[in-house]
Amino acid sequence: MSANHYLLLTPGPLTTSKTVKEAMLLDSCTWDDDYNLGVVQSIRQQLTSLATTTSGYTTVLLQGSGSFAVEAVLGSTMRQHDKVLIISNGAYGVRMAEMAQRMDIAHHVYDCGETSLPDAAVIEQLLQDDEQITHIAMVHCETTTGILNPVEAVGRLAKQYRKRYILDAMSSFGGIPMDIAELNVDFMISSANKCIQGVPGFAFVIARVDQLLVCKKYSRSLSLDLYEQWECMEKYHGKWRFTSPTHTVLAFAQALKELEQEGGITARYQRYSQNQRQLVTGMRQLGFETLLKDDWQSPIITAFYSPKAADYHFKQFYERLKAQGFVIYPGKVSQSDCFRIGNIGEVYQQDIAALLVAIKQAIYWENKESV
Numbered sequence: 001m002s003a004n005h006y007l008l009l010t011p012g013p014l015t016t017s018k019t020v021k022e023a024m025l026l027d028s029c030t031w032d033d034d035y036n037l038g039v040v041q042s043i044r045q046q047l048t049s050l051a052t053t054t055s056g057y058t059t060v061l062l063q064g065s066g067s068f069a070v071e072a073v074l075g076s077t078m079r080q081h082d083k084v085l086i087i088s089n090g091a092y093g094v095r096m097a098e099m100a101q102r103m104d105i106a107h108h109v110y111d112c113g114e115t116s117l118p119d120a121a122v123i124e125q126l127l128q129d130d131e132q133i134t135h136i137a138m139v140h141c142e143t144t145t146g147i148l149n150p151v152e153a154v155g156r157l158a159k160q161y162r163k164r165y166i167l168d169a170m171s172s173f174g175g176i177p178m179d180i181a182e183l184n185v186d187f188m189i190s191s192a193n194k195c196i197q198g199v200p201g202f203a204f205v206i207a208r209v210d211q212l213l214v215c216k217k218y219s220r221s222l223s224l225d226l227y228e229q230w231e232c233m234e235k236y237h238g239k240w241r242f243t244s245p246t247h248t249v250l251a252f253a254q255a256l257k258e259l260e261q262e263g264g265i266t267a268r269y270q271r272y273s274q275n276q277r278q279l280v281t282g283m284r285q286l287g288f289e290t291l292l293k294d295d296w297q298s299p300i301i302t303a304f305y306s307p308k309a310a311d312y313h314f315k316q317f318y319e320r321l322k323a324q325g326f327v328i329y330p331g332k333v334s335q336s337d338c339f340r341i342g343n344i345g346e347v348y349q350q351d352i353a354a355l356l357v358a359i360k361q362a363i364y365w366e367n368k369e370s371v
């Protein structure tokens with residue numbers, strides 16, 4: 001492995017295939033049919049059909065990282081007097097609340113703590129107590145810890161109480177099977193550089209058409225206007241309103257092809273799950289403990305408690321693993337000292353096995369130096 005070629009064990013950008021990177025060796029014209037009709041429209045259709053088998057859904061692509069699309073959804077789907085219930089158990093839930101605050105959107109945050117699951121009974125009570133709530137927003141896999149939130153239960157409540165349901169499935173879509181129609185999701189958000197295994201540069205929203213249609217002129221922002229972005233793509237057959245991230249889009253089209261070749265989302269879910277189980281088994285053998293119990297854990301990213309040794313420093317541990325070709329992720333949990341290891345992207349059994357050997361060496365190194 002060359003000095004600047006690492007396996008990224010992070011939740012995105014992640015390790016992509018050589019062929020995905022090679023797809024970018026082409027310059028496209030943003031108004032040409034080959035690009036718009038050929039590539040962009042096909043991506044939109046494929047994403048919609050990966051998200052649901054029910055008709056009545058559409059995909060909007062949007063420049064920027066995932067947060068841009070979250071902000072676009074919050075800012076473009078709510079009227080002045082609407083109110084959103086934000087269910088939060090991590091940094092991405094907190095970010096949604098910050099966005100709502102910046103945009104002056106009425107919101108209530110149900111914060112259940114970073115290492116707890118939201119309670120459906122509490123959510124139901126909140127909906128009964130506050131009739132002003134029109135929308136519910138939740139993160140599917142909260143990447144802060146890797147916890148998997150109860151999407152079905154919240155979807156049932158959204159339907160029962162007739163609320164619009166916004167799901168940040170950024171780090172799960174493409175890696176965990178789901179049908180957003182069955183989940184009653186109105187707006188689902190994800191991005192190019194997570195489980196579809198593309199490169200960063202744009203995000204996407206898969207929306208119920210009838211719910212998107214009512215959002216005309218709602219947006220608080222020009223460039224993050226979800227409705228207008230969609231209208232332009234529909235009217236002009238795949239044209240982006242402003243400069244499109246052409247190279248990223250070509251890489252994404254290749255990534256979708258490779259997802260299909262792998263056997264679709266179910267096969268990818270199996271690979272990620274196997275990676276994650278292998279990682280946790282190996283880490284436990286080395287004496288590490290996971291932050292979450294196994295049945296709350298997603299197959300995307302795992303948080304481990306930092307070793308208790310007095311001479312342990314994340315930065316040193318990180319550098320030793322990086323010297324062996326592996327990049328891990330710092331912790332983000334405010335209450336506990338953790339680090340995180342993602343296993344999405346072009347990561348396979350043999351990579352996890354090699355990582356475990358490298359981690360063993362990195363801790364042995366720690367011990368040797370402390371003697």
Ligand SMILES: *Cc1c(COP(=O)(O)O)cnc(C)c1O
Nearest residue numbers: 065066067092139141143170171
């Ligand atoms: C990655 C991620 C985002 C978006 O983060 P960006 O840095 O803006 O791409 C949002 N929500 C979740 C759950 C994520 O994992």
